[in-house]
Amino acid sequence: MNDQTEQLRIAVLVKQVPDVNEISVDAVTHYANLGPAQVMNTYDAYAVGEAIGIKERAGATVTVITAGPPSAREVLLRALATGADEAILIDLPNHNDIDTLATARLLAAEIGKHPFDLILAGQSTDDYETGQVGPQVAELLGWPHASLVTHVEVSNNRRLTINRDAEASKEVVETATPAVLMVLSGRDGLRKFPTLRGMMAAKKETIPVVEAQHRQEFQRLEWSDPIAIEREVTGTIVEDVPAEQAAADLVTWLREQKLV
């Protein structure tokens, strides 16, 4: 056994997102109202869980980092209540007005100030679903990354053995720390929830707030207002017919295509 003197230092990148089940669409204009950000992004919660799983198995410190408005403090508290040790809030009031690379720059700059060995991030976000921030943070730090991670083991010499889902296959890949992993799910990840006692303790924590630098210079993409998707169909669509008839039409079609 070597290198037991220093614990593994893990940072988890999280984002507060609108609840995607609460989107309302204006019937006339078709503009979508996303509502305020309020919940921890689904995959980020898995990433927090995976980090805490590593902490429990192998010993580690877990720091959660988010770039967002003051309300994003809520997701940091949730992570602390789940078992994270520290939290950092990068103050970014309009976090969806900048592109992912700008977000990645802010996060990489903050990460660079600390001696982290391993960065975990969620595979994708529930709102804008880019999945770009993780690989971009890795690139900016000059570290390797792996996406779609389902499990990670850390060896004593700090090599990572990573299970991931890839193109039509499952893969095991290896890399050295420091590295960035994008978590898809995890045996530990799926199971971690904040405890009541954790929530009470977390509320007493002081979360440092870091100023985002140069935030006005970032804009390189201009987003239109979100609009409900219009239909544009090329296949055969059966609508407004009784279920039995619709099913019969499908059976006929399946036979024509020689699919049954």
Next chain:
Amino acid sequence: MTIGPILVIGEHHNGKIRPASLELVTAARRLADDNFSDVVVAVPGSGVAGIASEFAVISGVDRVIVAEHEALAPFLPGPWTAAVASLIRQLEPFAVLIPSSITGRDYAARVAARLDLALVPDAVGLSLDEDHLVASRAVLGGRVQTSVRFLDDASAMVTIAPGAFSRAESGTSAVSIEDFAVTIEPEDLRVSLVEKMEHKAGAKGLTTADRIVSGGRGLGKAENFALVEELAEVLNAAVGASGATVGAGWRSHGDQVGSTGHTVSPRLYLAVGISGAPQHLVGISGADYIVAINRDPDAPIFKVASFGIVGDLFEVVPALTRQLNALKDHGRG
């Protein structure tokens, strides 16, 4: 000022062109016709001369570039980032089109960071507005569309959602093929592939299945997956699940179809109560026929469906299962 080409990254799998790459050629050709540029297909890989010659006869392609390097054999983001970044540096393209494949999304993000370029993922439409590229994409689980305009003059990077464009077909003549020397640094190779298990070729393995019936959030609760299983049974199909149902804990992740699950290519993909988020459509773009049963006529799944039924799955699916069973019995008798 001459305008840079439209660069298409030609992905391939097991020695064959990925169909998504042909959809990119269609998208690229339309842009190139609008701004009088060329369509260049670059093929990174190891031993890909044959694939390059296949691209060279695809209608709409003006040039093919082969970026041959043995380190590109495993389809990993590290080496592919190096190859694609060097191609962009060399060609200074107007736009770079990359398939929204699992690995494509990974290396696209890294390339954008390496070269300081803006990237829009999962575009379903492309247009030009005063010489600036505009990409449209779906967000929030496929319910909402936004368009994104590139504001600067640097190469515009997009990954293209599968199924958004038709596949370009073979033409009559072949265009020229050029070699491109790729430099791959040791830092690009820090992730090593230890083991690769192609998805189980078992009787009902999703990725090798000829037919798949998948269930989505429209099923309402885990127990209702029985409807999907019964239909799959009569069709002798594998059972898949949308990301939403896996996220809700109704099904295990091993059943998940989509960009964060399995990529499948059955002859028949039957989606029950699945709205069709882009991340799901990524996983099913290889299907020959997509059939959708969904209550919501505006569900994006109907856009890619060869056959769709707008209706109550709780009525349609049992009726379908019953009729297929009857057909089967009749066939036996």
